[in-house]
Amino acid sequence: MKAFYYQVAGHIFVLQTYGMEDVVCELKQYEPFVVEPTDDVLFRLTVTDEPMDLSGFQEEVKQDDDGQSIVAGTVAGKPCFEFWLGKRRSSVLMVDADGKEGVVSVENNRSFGINNALMVLYALCTADKRTALFHSSVVSYKGKAYMFLGKSGTGKSTHSSLWLKHIEGTELVNDDNPVVRVEDDGTVVVYGSPWSGKTPCYRNVSYPVGAIVRLSQAPYNKIVRLKGVKAYAAVVPSISGKRWDAHQAEGLHETENLLAQCAKVYHLECLPDEDAARVCLAAVVE
Amino acid sequence: MKIKKGFVLRDVCGEKVIVGESVETINFNHLISLNATAAWLWCKAEEQVDFTVDSLVEALCGTYDVERERATADVTRILSQWKEIGVIE
Numbered sequence: 001m002k003a004f005y006y007q008v009a010g011h012i013f014v015l016q017t018y019g020m021e022d023v024v025c026e027l028k029q030y031e032p033f034v035v036e037p038t039d040d041v042l043f044r045l046t047v048t049d050e051p052m053d054l055s056g057f058q059e060e061v062k063q064d065d066d067g068q069s070i071v072a073g074t075v076a077g078k079p080c081f082e083f084w085l086g087k088r089r090s091s092v093l094m095v096d097a098d099g100k101e102g103v104v105s106v107e108n109n110r111s112f113g114i115n116n117a118l119m120v121l122y123a124l125c126t127a128d129k130r131t132a133l134f135h136s137s138v139v140s141y142k143g144k145a146y147m148f149l150g151k152s153g154t155g156k157s158t159h160s161s162l163w164l165k166h167i168e169g170t171e172l173v174n175d176d177n178p179v180v181r182v183e184d185d186g187t188v189v190v191y192g193s194p195w196s197g198k199t200p201c202y203r204n205v206s207y208p209v210g211a212i213v214r215l216s217q218a219p220y221n222k223i224v225r226l227k228g229v230k231a232y233a234a235v236v237p238s239i240s241g242k243r244w245d246a247h248q249a250e251g252l253h254e255t256e257n258l259l260a261q262c263a264k265v266y267h268l269e270c271l272p273d274e275d276a277a278r279v280c281l282a283a284v285v286e
Numbered sequence: 287m288k289i290k291k292g293f294v295l296r297d298v299c300g301e302k303v304i305v306g307e308s309v310e311t312i313n314f315n316h317l318i319s320l321n322a323t324a325a326w327l328w329c330k331a332e333e334q335v336d337f338t339v340d341s342l343v344e345a346l347c348g349t350y351d352v353e354r355e356r357a358t359a360d361v362t363r364i365l366s367q368w369k370e371i372g373v374i375e
Binding site: 060061227228229231232233237243244246249253257260261 | 292294296297298299300301303305307308309311312315317319
């Protein structure tokens with residue numbers, strides 16, 4: 001058995017396998033996150049190629065996003081998740097009762113299957129730790145990070161690329177799934193992660209969050225600050241989690257409520273042009 | 287009447303808001319802000335489990351100094367809004 005230890009946004013987890021070391025070694029995006037072995041781990045995920053017994057699977061929720069889908073349910077009371085890429089099932093994750101141990105059976109497109117299993121376990125285990133796995137594209141500028149949110153296809157990555165192209169000193173932090181933590185003093189910090197969608201940007205860096213900007217497409221560029229319930233409503237749809245589980249919902253709500261109060265949240269209606277990046281920059285950077 | 291399974295009252299930035307947090311409500315995608323009276327009625331409705339206009343009017347008049355006629359009008363209006371939005375049945 002071989003075990004690999006990683007730390008993402010301060011939380012350590014273990015990826016272990018019997019006989020599939022080659023698969024884990026293929027996962028280059030985890031290398032920046034490697035840490036020394038320790039007992040203080042949040043969860044363990046075991047990778048196997050043995051098929052999972054899914055008899056008695058009860059489906060709870062199915063989520064589709066751009067040809068990728070997650071089917072969540074239970075088998076004999078234990079949480080279970082199927083990850084599909086198009087019409088092919090990539091992997092199945094089974095989580096034990098206390099939620100700290102998972103087994104992923106990989107079938108097709110192994111790295112996709114392992115990545116998704118890790119993200120789901122990570123979200124489950126950090127929901128009550130003021131930590132949120134976001135769906136967002138993030139850039140850094142003058143020591144702070146700017147997070148762009150929006151529905152699939154809205155142009156989060158496009159907006160980041162406009163900053164990178166037109167605003168000198170901008171760097172990409174993560175293009176798809178960064179992690180955000182709210183510190184005890186109310187500081188909001190965003191961390192790079194091994195999960196970055198189609199863009200290979202796996203940076204082990206962190207920045208205080210300058211602003212969270214929800215994007216929507218429009219035939220003009222206009223930005224407004226959101227506060228209170230509107231700020232909360234703007235961040236919630238971009239945070240991954242098992243909201244239909246009472247304990248998970250409690251933790252997510254606490255984090256989201258803190259974010260709505262501690263972070264500067266904006267709504268940017270925009271075109272995919274240079275002016276959009278400039279309008280955004282002028283409003284969000286102090 | 288009953289509150290549909292999965293709808294809960296949350297405190298969001300100091301305001302009272304109804305959110306959906308269950309398998310049944312996962313695609314609800316709305317937040318409903320309540321004023322103080324509506325939030326108080328929601329808590330009573332949760333307590334009573336199976337409630338009616340009358341049972342909530344009774345509770346309202348029993349706690350606050352409010353005319354029955356006024357209370358009935360308020361409760362009826364709020365419940366019909368909730369029914370239309372789909373958070374009670």
